[in-house]
Amino acid sequence: MDKSIIIWAWEAWTQLKNLLINRWEHFLWFLDDNSNNKDVIWRISDLKTIIENNKINRIFFAIASFENTELLTKISEIASRHNITLKVIPSLIDIVDWNVDFNKIRKVEIEDLLWRPVNKSSIKRIHSFIKWKNILVTWAWWTIWWELVKQLSYYWAKKIIWIDNSEIAIFNIANKLSNHDNLAFLIRDIKNKKSLNEIFQEEKIDIVFNAAAYKHVYLMELNSQEAITNNVIWLKNIIEVSIENNVKHFCQISTDKAVNPTNIMWATKRLWELILQYYSSKFKNININSVRFGNVLWSSWSVLTIFKEQIEKWENLTVTDENVTRFFMSIEEAVNLVITSVTLNDKWKIYVLDMWEAVKIIDLASQYIKLSWVKNIWIDIIWLKPWEKLYEELILDNSKDKKTNIEKLFITEDKWNINNLLEKIDDLSIINNKKKLIVEIKNIIPEFKHIER
Helix, strand or coil: CCEEEEECCCHHHHHHHHHHHHCCCEEEEEECCCCCCCCEEECHHHHHHHHHHCCCCEEEEECCCHHHHHHHHHHHHHHHHCCCEEEEECCHHHCCCCCCCHHHCEECCHHHHHCCCCCHHHHHHHHHHHCCCEEEEECCCCHHHHHHHHHHHHCCCCEEEEEECCHHHHHHHHHHCCCCCCEEEEECCCCCHHHHHHHHHHHCCCEEEECCCCCCHHHHHHCHHHHHHHHHHCHHHHHHHHHHCCCCEEEEECCHHHCCCCCHHHHHHHHHHHHHHHHHHHCCCCEEEEEECCEECCCCCCHHHHHHHHHHCCCCEEECCCCCEECEECHHHHHHHHHHHHHCCCCCEEEEECCCCCEEHHHHHHHHHHHHCCCCCCEEECCCCCCCCCCCCCCCCHHHCEECCCCCEEEECCCCCCCCHHHHHHHHCCCCCHHHHHHHHHHHCCCCCCCCC
């Protein structure tokens, strides 16, 4: 008979005791530092002693707030060391009428140890803003876009038009989401301004979420001119068509890597922002904003996705440098804040998401190995790829950060000389020499420091 411990003795979790007994498990103790419950006879600090003196099979942990993640990390390490199964009870916001559903109790995920729950306070605000609007979303490959479309549907968008120039990407998405009546999937290239115009005129687009771009650093270094053509020159099409068709809101997905870029791909992200600032200064009938954030958990090409593939192949996890750090955020939280930024109805703004604290990738790899319950898999330090940073930045000047009335959403002061910007951008399109291209980009972005290794 399994022996179980429940950590935290709140009202909802006491129901779990009866569930365990009904499943022929032996409930041992509640552990809680702040409870008068008669079943609580030990403190959480006594966990090691209990484990050493009893054959514990399972620990149930109730996550009710972000503050508990540090404790969960410690308990996860203890459980792993003693081969004890650690399960997570759903958070309070996921429980209806305080009823614990045993089927929703799950294993600990990496998100539980590192990330925050989504702030639910903005849901009504978003719902009233998105409801009955026609929305255009560009680029279909990115994992975060699945979450964006899911949330937009939840908020009752009238119609969501999803465009991409990849036939296979659109096919895969359309095949999986064919039962959604308010979704339309179109194979379009933002290079074709005429084709874009037809969509905007027919669908009466209210809001655009744009991320159509190449995103692989190393490949864009090898194909620098294509990076400029696709990531910068053709962006003008989507924003100009939006302006011409009276779109009210244009949201550009940017990145923390646009700050002090060190490679051409990241520099194109900064050029995006300058172009949008230029158009916003010239046209007052559209609200344009850009949102910067760091890495998103489980997104395409993310480090966790790579770790997962390596463990499935029973390979050691690879980390580029012992000191490399990155900011991370869950997909749900990032998308929630991206949509919320549009509801603020601001003219040109660069919003920065509060990513909390940077995480050392080597620590992330270590935690992932423990949570995967695998043996004889280690961490290999390989090499920091060309043009990569050891750490990332989110804002150009910390002293000028401004709070919005939305938690975790900030505005960065960002005013640059955009005189003759479009002419300078067009000049980039005819440069075929990479070294000369880097020099000309630096003339537009003084903080661009291209790193060669």
